[in-house]
Amino acid sequence: MFKNRIDAGSMLAAKLIRYKDNSGIVLAVPRGGVPVAYVVAKELGFPLELVLTKKIGHPSNKEYAIGAASLTDYFVSSPHEVTTAYVAQELIAVRHRLLAMQQKFMGHGKPTSLTGKTVIVVDDGMATGNTLLSTVQLIKKEKPENIIIAVPVASASAVQKLMNEGVEVITLGIPPGFNSVGAYYQNFNEVTDDEVIFYLDANK
Missing domain, CATH: 3.30.1310 (Ybab; Chain: A;)
Structure with a gap:
């Protein structure tokens, strides 16, 4: 059980520290993934941007x-x-x-090119994995060095689905009888637009 998304991000960052010296970028799935991704990006010294896919x-x-x-x-x-x-x-x-x-x-800023980079996609959890799987297919077209899906908690089926596509998945827990992402957080309040802007600005 995580206290909140920041707590989950701190623990997740510790498992990603080996990528610190890579040329990388953290992509946050809005909105819930943004606070988690902010901590990861800060610890790795990577830029933070949003996953602009739906x-x-x-x-x-x-x-x-x-x-x-x-x-x-x-x-x-x-x-x-x-x-x-x-x-x-x-x-x-x-x-x-x-x-x-x-x-x-992002205002008038353009997304950073992902070509040749270590791309770490962060969300606050992964239930089915379907949306992230489709997102990965789009990211692959930009020819990154590698793609890592990093989530604090995930279902076993979602992890397997991504791994079957050759994607590395890093998670803190794959609980049996996975129900919903929010069930593993003490505080799972909706992330507001203002919070998204705050975290993106704080990473600059």
Whole structure:
């Protein structure tokens, strides 16, 4: 059980310290992953940015990720299940939200190139792993040196799913009978926009 996201970030950073001398970057999954990622980035001396990707949900269940999109690219894992028109419609909606997020949290700054870097993607937990899996597919297109998914807590199935794709997963706990990420935090309050801005500014 973690006290809060900062506490979880401190413990997670200790397991990532071996990457300290790499040319790396920490990408936080907004919003819950931002406080965790802030501590990791601070300990490693890495820049901190947001994961500017969002999932593309299945037509019959928007919570089920069939892919993900960034502002410049997208990935669909099961193209036979959806029409081209549906994907095009979802891309417009997803990119509208991503652009608003970029402007709110990054202003006119452009995301750092990930080519040749150690990319550490941090969230406050991982339940299904579907969204992160799709995000990884997009990150791979930028040809980083390596990709590490770092989360304080995760389900066994999610960890296996990412490892099957050749992605290193670092976690502090894989509890049996995993229920929800929030169940492993004493304080799991929603992270506000102001907090996201605070942590991003504090890392500069």
